[in-house]
Each structure stands twice: as structure tokens, then as C-alpha cells.
Amino acid sequence: MWPHVPGSQAKLHTGTASRAKELAPLANGTLRSIHRVTCCIFMQRRFPLSRARAVIVALLFVLAGVIVLFVVAPHVRQSSRPTVFELGAVILSIGLISSAYEFYLRRAFTEELLDAVGLAHELKRVGIQQICTDAELDWTNLLENGTAYGLLLLEPTAWVAQEWPRVMAASRRRQTQIRIYLPDPGGDGMPALAARLALQPEALSQRIADAEQEFENAWKNARDSKRQPVKGSSLEIRYFPGVPAFSMTVIDDAIVFLVGPAVEREPADPILVFRFERQEATSIHEWASGQLSRLDAIAPVYAG
Numbered sequence: 001m002w003p004h005v006p007g008s009q010a011k012l013h014t015g016t017a018s019r020a021k022e023l024a025p026l027a028n029g030t031l032r033s034i035h036r037v038t039c040c041i042f043m044q045r046r047f048p049l050s051r052a053r054a055v056i057v058a059l060l061f062v063l064a065g066v067i068v069l070f071v072v073a074p075h076v077r078q079s080s081r082p083t084v085f086e087l088g089a090v091i092l093s094i095g096l097i098s099s100a101y102e103f104y105l106r107r108a109f110t111e112e113l114l115d116a117v118g119l120a121h122e123l124k125r126v127g128i129q130q131i132c133t134d135a136e137l138d139w140t141n142l143l144e145n146g147t148a149y150g151l152l153l154l155e156p157t158a159w160v161a162q163e164w165p166r167v168m169a170a171s172r173r174r175q176t177q178i179r180i181y182l183p184d185p186g187g188d189g190m191p192a193l194a195a196r197l198a199l200q201p202e203a204l205s206q207r208i209a210d211a212e213q214e215f216e217n218a219w220k221n222a223r224d225s226k227r228q229p230v231k232g233s234s235l236e237i238r239y240f241p242g243v244p245a246f247s248m249t250v251i252d253d254a255i256v257f258l259v260g261p262a263v264e265r266e267p268a269d270p271i272l273v274f275r276f277e278r279q280e281a282t283s284i285h286e287w288a289s290g291q292l293s294r295l296d297a298i299a300p301v302y303a304g
Helices: 008-043 050-075 078-117 120-126 139-144 157-162 164-173 190-196 201-224 283-298
Strands: 128-133 148-152 177-183 234-240 247-251 254-259 272-277 301-303
Touching: 050 078, 139 164, 139 247, 148 283, 157 164, 157 201, 164 201, 177 201, 177 283, 190 201, 201 234, 201 301, 234 283, 247 283, 254 283
Parallel strands: 148 177, 177 234
Antiparallel strands: 128 272, 148 247, 234 301, 247 254, 254 272
8 A cells, every 4th residue: 555645635636726727717718719709600690601600610729729739838837738738739620620621521522422413514514503592692793793794683673772883883894785674664564573572563663663764874874974884885774574484684604593482472581593604605594695685576775
């Protein structure tokens, strides 16, 4: 048996307790910071992409591990450094593994899965880039970098306020051709379209007429100002008859279809978006171009 030394157990207990007490604020503070930031990220509704959340959390773990290893550890007591280094190594390892998965392994796994079920070639062939709701679509890059626009709009009020300024900005930077197609506010299809959009026919007709006036006035004012559209740019506005089944935006090689509910739309109902983009012409691009050509044939230029 080991000889008993008076007070040895008390000293051992005291030393362990003091080290634990010393490390407690460090561990609690680090974990509390990570918890607070990750909670903020996951609770924010304005950050809808799960992959983006995962990447940020992984990078936070990497940062926390580096701080613990290279900032905190050198300043703690010699006897406590192994524990601090282990804590930092664990946090850093979690962050590095998560980062590797998000930046490489997730995409590789998805590609292998698509190849396994035979979808990768078909998705690439048609050029599909994104399927989402209208709130998730990034219109900025699409609209500000275009040169040829074909805009088929059902209810253009919100689009005019939010997206039209970006098209006008593009026309001031490069030569652009803009074609806008609107439902005829005096056409026979207005009651059916208004019912689908949960609006009164008179209200929808007025919204379309106001939007057309806004398009026309903005273009005329720009041409009369110092910040004119680039020479050679053009705007055409056409009213077409009938009830369109969807909204469509064609911008150079990109096509965006916006599909609403099958029946009457409620104000809170999202719109489903399909975005296609490919340099080579595909059957989707040929079909969309054909739709605009048919509209050109039946809808004379109203303004432009």
C-alpha cells in the first residue's frame, strides 16, 4: 500500500478543482459564443439556405479551434495546457471535417447519386439551374447583366417596383433590347386572369395599365436625361389577348418560368420558379423563343 501523506488528498483535490475552475470560463465562454452565433443563424428567416448555414457554422468551429489553440492555450498554466490543446483540437477537427464535407464531399455525393440514377446527363442537357420559390430567386445578377430581355408578366405591379430599375440600369451600361408582354387590360381574358390572381377585373386592368405607363415613362425620362440608355437600345411593349398560363422571363441564355397555384391564388401562396441557363440552345430555349415569337405575331407593338 502507498504510504499515507497527511493532506495529500486535500492538495490533489484542491489542485484539480483550481484547474477546473480556471478552465471553466474558457470552455463556457467559447461554447456560449458558438451557441449564440449558431442560434442566431438558424433562427434568422432571412437566411433560408441550409448549406450556407452549415458552411458558416463549420467555419465558426474552425475559428474557435484556432483561437483556443493559438491564442488561449499559450496563456494558461503549464499544467492545464494539455487539456486546453485537446479542447481546441476537438473543436478545430469538427470544423475542418464539416468544412470538407460542405465544400467538396456533399457535391461529390450528389453528383454520384445523380449519376447512379441517370439524372445528371438529363439535368445538364436541359440546362436546369434552380428550382425554388420566387422569394429565393436572385434577380439581381440575372437582370443587371443582360442584353436581350423578353418579359412576359401576368401581374406586373411588384415586378415594376422591385426589378424594373435593374433593367434600366443595365440599359445605361450596355446596348439592350427589351420586349415586354402584358395581358390586354381590355381583353376578354381579363376576368379569368383576375379570378386566378384573386383580384377584381377592374383592379387588375388598372394595375396593368399603370405598369405599362411606368415602363413607358421611365424609358422616355431616361432618354431625355443625362444618363441615357446606350445608343441602339430599344423598348417594345405589347398587349396580348388571352389568359397566359405562366409568367416567363428570358434574359440572354437564361430562362425563368414562374408558375402559380393550380387554382385561385391566395396572397400568401408562393410562386414556384424554374430557372434554366445554358450557352447551347436546348429544347427548352427553343420552346421559350417560339412562345415569344408567337406573341410577337399576335400582339402589335403598343408603345416603344
